[in-house]
Amino acid sequence: MFEIPKLKHTTSGNFFLMAGPCAIEGEEMALQIAERLVSLSDKLQVPLIFKGSYRKANRSRLDSFTGIGDEKALRILQKVGQEFDLPTVTDIHETEEAAMAAEFVDVLQIPAFLCRQTDLLVAAANTGKVVNVKKGQFLSGEAMRFAVDKIRQSGNDKVILTDRGNSFGYSDLVVDFRNLPEMQSNNVPVVMDVTHSLQQPNQSSGVTGGKPALIETIAKAAIAVGADGLFIETHPQPSIAKSDGANMLPLDQLEDLLTKLIRIRQAIR
Template structure:
């Protein structure tokens, strides 16, 4: 597999259109055929719209409320599928890691290592991800301000890795709601790294009595439009052909057949607000 710089950065650079980029895919890898079909479909859409695309899929879900919740098909099998998606569909891939020893193993299969929001302050985890040389996408904790994410960026860069992305995913509001403070996007952008809006996770309704997270998918377009309007470099959207049958986080995912129309509308918003000469991804140019 080619290095993160060789494979990933060309997809980030889109100086001709100044377009946002997209991280999208299922919440968790459910099987090879589904992953390939989803990736191929999104690649077709994003190629048509000239949107740089990174396939997203968790190889294991560690942060589940209930003991009997689906966590994955097995680490080795899921990582093999992610590697195959990258190779056969020809797109960069991203997956999340939860413990330091996972970094090196996952880095053999994907181009971007993602740090979950609730782990964004874990120094050892950040350093382990940084030391792989892969791009590191850090989700902002639901309990943190945008300003506080400077220290997470500094940890990754202290290991000699300059390739960092920050992702906003809302802040806890009470016990079972999240709200998005859109000030965090320009605040985090000041750190010289690309900033992404995690559209679907920001619409979760965690800590439900059933032990299964709820969501508000009807507001996906609202959050995405607002993020593009205030200058997000990228969007993170979990999508599935049939969210009702998804094995994880179906309550807040976008139906795959709605993605193209949404992206078409978002490209018009981006064009309307993009300053002349702007470049989509600041901070990752070699």
Template structure:
């Protein structure tokens, strides 16, 4: 049983939602998004975790947005959680980052590119926080058991996996839904329905995406069976400072969740 602090609506039987902007762009924006999603998830009785990257460490170009400052962004995450009584999560990129971020958030996320980094996984585990590990685009579902084992053997059984697509050629990703039940055999599984639609390695150095297909893979994932959804959302993705090309417009979230809950109920 995964025990996420402050997580509401656990007994509803609905999937968990991890959602928020790609990056923390400012205090007002973070509070606005968290507040609006909280209203939606409270009405629909969906367990909700607010997410936001405090620092973007894996940009393709040197001039890409990386953040508003580590301590400021982490404090905003903590404040959002305290104000709305929500669990919050962010991604970490090194052992020391994991130790520091654990003072501000409830859940530590390991990025896909770093999911095999033993020192990072062990450090995150030893904080005692819930740890989510994104499956590398280059890894099989079966191989993710080793990431789970590293965390559990470090004394922490609070681990979940996030599916975010598999490399398909040089500039595309696909989701192999056969992998969801495989990974669910050794850990709860969240489906990232926005990053899975990225189109990486563009010549411009800016990642593309196909947000018009968000509902398609979300419907498929919920029908197959999963424990939660991961969605990056923004009031205006066109002006988002990172990953705008594959984010869901915030105004579309409520209707999407309503439709997905119907599939979830039918698939039980």
């Protein structure tokens, strides 16, 4: 895999982990989660990238939480990275956000619904940062080669692809694990977004639902198939999280899950 700045424990043979809260809710919460994640990363030798959205642009309702302010949230992400010597990732939504966010984080993430937006992919590529593209819920893994091509042809070969399930009916998602090896055929690291793949979007209330009880199932299957990394949103109290609490993993359950997944990784290697 290409080098990700500040990524540690890369010689352990373990999968890497993108983890953190859905959205940056405040500095104290972000630092609390990061401290626990770093502790687990060091203990279990799992390479870690801290994840947090500085703004949530894709919300069902106008009154949904979207963020605490772009610059404020980005500076919190920057502080997390500096204080724990840790790479960070956040998602961007429009072309002008790429250069702005690149000043604060190490990895720029393209949301699934925007994975075909050429100008956005090119803007992210032009920053020189690692670009993590989430596979659209409406695409096959094979089709993601075009997103990879757009970034590489813009002069950036630091690409990660992430699966987050496929739309199934109007209010559910399913995971087709064929997508992982199909995306790996592009010679890029492939991540399984465990928590978002368990969303139940478009609920009548306007608040996305989820099936967090299946987090372990999806994560185990992804590692068994050979995923290079996992994306897991986690929070000390998902029930009061300001975004996507319905499908997040409680922070105190993460160590047990990672321990089981490491055993699977060792078995398949």
